[in-house]
Amino acid sequence: MKFFLDTADLKEIEEAASWGALAGVTTNPTLYARIGGKLADFHAHIKRICDIVDGPVSAESVAMTRDEIIRDGRELASIAPNVVVKIPAMVEGLAACRALADEGIRVNMTLCFTVPQAILAARAGARYISPFVGRFDDISEDGIAQLSDVVTAINNYDFSESTVAGEQIEIIAASIRSANHVTQAALMGADIATVPFATLKKCIQHPLTDRGLEAFLKDWEKVQ
Ligand code: E4P
16 A cells, blocks of 8 residues: 655655655645645645655646536646646546546546445546545544445456556545554555545554663663
């Protein structure tokens, strides 16, 4: 499984990239608003992220009609070669996804909650599909079970003739809220987990690691 960072915060991205295990970044309008981003600076901000991270950087279109999404998608894709256009799972989004994929532009279909949404996204040429885990948990449903269904269904088929350059679709476990979500996503074979900075930090921490380290350091003092 690869790790993406789910943020628009440049400091977080720089810090996580320096750990040597970061494969990409996902942003969304909420994450951009959270850092005080402004529309006029949006493309420049995405470029800054692309300059830090080698891998795919998802930038979301907030347009609601296929023509506007396609126009948005082309503009976003022109920012840098590693931009992936994030489009919500909806009818207009599917149509725009197909058109952009046919032009060689990679799409991440977001706000994906069900197996039919995921399969339609795959058939429409999405390169990445983002099932949301935590938001299911928020409404007292089992987000991990839903993600598992999507992983199984997508892996049942070969979608390579739908995608840009016949690339394999990758499933991004999104709306990740805990290290346990990451564990479950990895066990079921989700390709990527996109994780908020604080949660990613928790993924490398464990009280037994801390306790073990403390004991090693104490014992090391004895051999000085
Ligand atoms: C995915 O790409 C989204 O940006 C994100 O994972 C949404 O997570 P949230 O439900 O915590 O807002």
